[in-house]
Amino acid sequence: MHDHIEIRLSEYGSASLEAAHLTPRDVDRLRALQRHQCLGLEQTHIGWRLTAHATVGVLVLDRVRLIIEPKFAIAGDRLMTWLTYALGASSPLPVAPRRWETGPDGLADLVATALLAECERLLREGLRREYVRREDLAPAVRGRLDVTAQVTRRYGQLDKLHVRTFDRETDTWDNRLLGTALREARTLVTGSRLARDLHAAAQEFPHASCRSSVLRTLDRTRYTRLNARYRAAHIWARLLLRGGGVTDLLADRGVVADGLLLAMPALWEAVVRRMFIDAAASRGWRPVSATEVKGVTVRGDLGASSTFRPDLVLGFPGRDPAPRRLLPVDAKYKRYDRSGVGSADVHQLLTYSTGYGPKSDPHAVIVHPRAGGHSRRTLEISGHHGPLGSIHVIGLDTHVPPWQASAWAESVLPLCHS
Template sequence: MPDRTEVRLGEYESVELGSEQLTSRDVDCLHALRARGCFSLHPDRAGWRLKADATVGVVLLDRVRLVVEPKFAIPGKQLMAWLAYALGAPIPTTVRRWTTAPDGYADLVAAALLDECQKLLREGLRRDYVRRQSLEPVLRGRLDGAAQATRRYGQLDQLHVRTFDRETDVWDNRVLGTALKAAFALTTHSQLARDLHAIMGAFPHAAPPFAALRALDRVQYTRLNAHYRPAHTWARLLLRGGGVTDLLTDQGSAAGGLLLAMPALWEAVVRRMTTEAAAPHGGHRVPSNGGAGITVRGDLGSASTFRPDLLLSLPGPDASRRVLLPIDAKYKRYDRYGVSAADIHQLLTYSAGYAPSDAPKAVIVHPRSDGHGRRTLEVGGPQGALGVIHVLGIDTHAHPQQATEWVRTTLL
């Protein structure tokens, strides 16, 4: 592992980098990450000024190890709890010993993967039948007559055979070997690196990252491999550079690293939290795309669509009628500042398109760090009320399940 200068900053913070610290390849990498909304990079008199967006994690450059720490809403010690909640994965026991300082978010995810892989080893890795072709001194399995005739020319001192044995060299295990290798490259904590290195040899030969990701995208869980789901969750997070298919935006990375888009994480948290809060009241999530979306037609170009982060179907006042409640996750400082006009317009559009005309309402859910909070925006005009917007602030210092219970008692 090459020696790199470690540079730390918080999300939305900036740092100066000397021109000698960034190679041309580093500049290309950071420009690629800027196109994905992770950073902004501008030249200045001393070299470069790098500013982080709503992103946390680590990027390995040629001469710099760039660490972006959570500063806005979710504290470092709680980041793994909220991430595990969003992913629907248990919080590994070893992760409780880690914080984001000084080891970093990447070490937290690596520790989570390590813990799950150690559990799998204690229980015994899954085995399945694997077909092999080999050259043996005695007959095992079936003789490959064609290979024996064309390659050995009738000699019987060695036999071409086809075997079908139960082995651990299956995709469930191979993708974990790939993820452990990626985690080892990212971690800086010496004990964690030793533990990762020690366990890597217990897993089959690692597949290339692109092949491992394809296998993870195709995996189907049954009673035989359901216990692999948590380990595969952390492996997928590492191999995608911080993004998770169908849950967190797949930002990818042009360099080695692990970056987590915090707005995408917050959307995933709100999606699960409000769905679970509504379930005891008979509510459930409904799709807001396709024919259920709010569509704008007739303008230049293709039609545009408005879609809330979450659309809940709830029992109405009349037992035979259900109502829709649009909910949007906003990773913004709405605990300190007023809701922007653009967001008010957006939520009014949602309430007009989905909520009952006699009681149009919508919900904004944002993070905060000093206790839960709620306020109600009443929007009106000369002709009367236009709608109501409930602004819920979730205390990210609390446990996710406690926050879910608060949403249940407050919103529904």
């Protein structure tokens, strides 16, 4: 992995590659990612032109190791903190934070380190064991004798016996998932010491021959007191094994590639959703599900009717079970700390405010990332007959820990619906 050509670029940046840098298999992988709008690939007279979108991370191709760095939203030394906050996972990193700008290692090394730390904790505590049924050929009876197999396969010979045993073993899906992820992580990291530690830990875990099988099991799992301590390790394992991108934060896009890519808009949506749910709870507000309120619906156009909703709707409870007041909140991964809100977003949020808010005084909230201090401003929208609504533009400082940003969001939330 160390003889790969390393190419580093930032979000929305571009780089030129020679034709020999990409194999036909690499081109197929990049085309698949292009179809999912993770990046752009264009053929030129000298080779290829690769353009990054709002997806960051590491992509290991046959001859190229591509590193796409966060450009502005979340600093390299804070990215892991905000990622763990969005996932609701603990941050197990025992090492100093790495910076994208100064070190050769990036997101893959950080996530691999987090996975390694959780796996080493599980090894210290003892891996989960379950009773596993085995069929074996042994020189003596151990467990239960399989009479049918003994008669039909050994024809009365007693030098070896067909037996069925039930032993408590570590070969469970919880451990197979982690063993598979540890082996996958070795191919992505750059640090030799980290690679050795991952290899050593992987020897202690069973692994699956097909990673899709353990991921399907993971999607169906429910955590109980028996496997709750595995949850954090499973989060990092899912990140590494999914590898192709993030939609609702760590759902499979169906893209197969050796790497670890994060869609920053999806990450930001997850951060904003959790942060404002936490902040609103202390003010008496709660998140409102799609089944409780109708979305903004368009009918009468060509084709079927369409419905669209903001990233989050907060409701203030009234005397009856229905919310007395609704506040739509939308996450925007845009530089609204340096430029005005685009007309398309103004129209969208104004529609949300009138669709969800009270007719007398509709409000909506835009939340965007900002470097160097929090910010808040209010857009007053009016028409020929007077005020139409208010849009509160909130900038969260991503250079501070997320819990500090959450405390600030809690302090300004009452002003957004006053």
